[in-house]
Amino acid sequence: MKKNTPGIPExxxxxxxxxxxxxxxxxxCGVSQEELGFESGYHRTYISQLxxxxxxxxxxxxxxxxxxxxxxxxxxxxxxxxxVAPRSK
Amino acid sequence: MKKNTPGIPExxxxxxxxxxxxxxxxxxCGVSQEELGFESGYHRTYISQLxxxxxxxxxxxxxxxxxxxxxxxxxxxxxxxxxVAPRSK
Numbered sequence: 001m002k003k004n005t006p007g008i009p010e011x012x013x014x015x016x017x018x019x020x021x022x023x024x025x026x027x028x029c030g031v032s033q034e035e036l037g038f039e040s041g042y043h044r045t046y047i048s049q050l051x052x053x054x055x056x057x058x059x060x061x062x063x064x065x066x067x068x069x070x071x072x073x074x075x076x077x078x079x080x081x082x083x084v085a086p087r088s089k
Numbered sequence: 090m091k092k093n094t095p096g097i098p099e100x101x102x103x104x105x106x107x108x109x110x111x112x113x114x115x116x117x118c119g120v121s122q123e124e125l126g127f128e129s130g131y132h133r134t135y136i137s138q139l140x141x142x143x144x145x146x147x148x149x150x151x152x153x154x155x156x157x158x159x160x161x162x163x164x165x166x167x168x169x170x171x172x173v174a175p176r177s178k
Contacts, residue, residue, distance in 0.1 A: 014148055014149045014152050015148070015149070018148055056147045056148060056149055057147070057148050058145045058146070058147055058148075059103055059104070059107055059145060059146050059147075059148070059151065059166075059169075060103045060104070060145055062148065062166075063103050063173075072167075072170060073166050073169075073170060074163045074164075074166040074167040074170060075163075077148075077151075077162050077163040077166045078161075078163040080148075080162075081161060081162060081163060084152075
C-alpha cells in the first residue's frame, strides 16, 4: 500500500517533512531546541531527532509541541501537507 | 508538563478522541474496519485498537488513514481539536 517517492520511502518522507516544519516553527518562535524541549516536556535530544526526521512523532507529541509553539496542531499537519502535495503529483 | 483532565490523563484523552474521530470518519465513508484496514494497509485489529484509544497513531499512520478515508490529515486533527477545546476551558 505504501507508495514510494524516488529515493525516499513515503513513511520516512512524512517524518522528514515534520522535522522541517518543526524546525521552521521553532525558529519563528525564536526558541532553541532546549527551550522548546523544556516547554513541551521533552528532552532536547528528542527535539533534535524529530527535526532531523530520525523519530516519528505520535499524535500526543504533536499536540504537546503545538501547545509549546503556540500553534494549532492542525496547522503543523497542514504545513506538512503543502510540502507533500507537490511531490505526490 | 502534562496537564490532567479529571479522570483521564491528557495523553490518553488525545488517543481516545482520535479513536472517536476515526470511527466517525469511517462510518461517514460507509466502510467496515476490515475495509479501512485493507485500504490503509493496516490490520483490522489495529484499526479496532485505534478506534478504542488503545493505540497511539504516529503521524505516518494518520496520513495513511486520511488517504484511505479521502480526507486531509489536518481535517482529522482539526476534529480532535474541536473535541479537546471545550474540555480544556
